Amino acid sequence: MVDAFCATWKLVDSENFDEYLKALGVGFALRQVGNVTKPTVIICHEGDKFILKTQSTFKNTEISCKMGEEFDESTADDRHCKSLVCMEGDKLVHTQKWDGKETKFVRELKDGKMIMTMSIGDVTAVRTYEKA
Numbered sequence: 001m002v003d004a005f006c007a008t009w010k011l012v013d014s015e016n017f018d019e020y021l022k023a024l025g026v027g028f029a030l031r032q033v034g035n036v037t038k039p040t041v042i043i044c045h046e047g048d049k050f051i052l053k054t055q056s057t058f059k060n061t062e063i064s065c066k067m068g069e070e071f072d073e074s075t076a077d078d079r080h081c082k083s084l085v086c087m088e089g090d091k092l093v094h095t096q097k098w099d100g101k102e103t104k105f106v107r108e109l110k111d112g113k114m115i116m117t118m119s120i121g122d123v124t125a126v127r128t129y130e131k132a
Helices: 017-024 028-036
Strands: 007-015 040-046 049-055 061-066 071-074 080-088 091-098 101-110 113-120 123-131
Touching (some): 017 028, 017 113, 017 123, 061 071, 061 080
Antiparallel strands (some): 007 123, 040 049, 080 091, 091 101, 101 113
């Protein structure tokens, strides 16, 4: 099912992202950059490896992992997490854990768009992507 997500996606809408970044503990200056950056996300797989690349004018990141296996991840805001990517039904779920905290990204496809719901505690943000 991950094949359905394999594409190049461009951010077209973002809701409540600043509040989400605050809840993560991201400082003011980095939040300002994050709020104006329109990243491109490339999702693919090679054999049993899942690959997610995020490219922007600010910073590029890449994760490569086996689905369902925990891995070490360094994030764009310099958190060092234990992360897990897996399919839950038709949703692509990415969980990050660090310093007793947890955030989750749930990606789903709706009407040809990829909707990413990001949550930490009771704060939720939604980012919408279209195929590039």
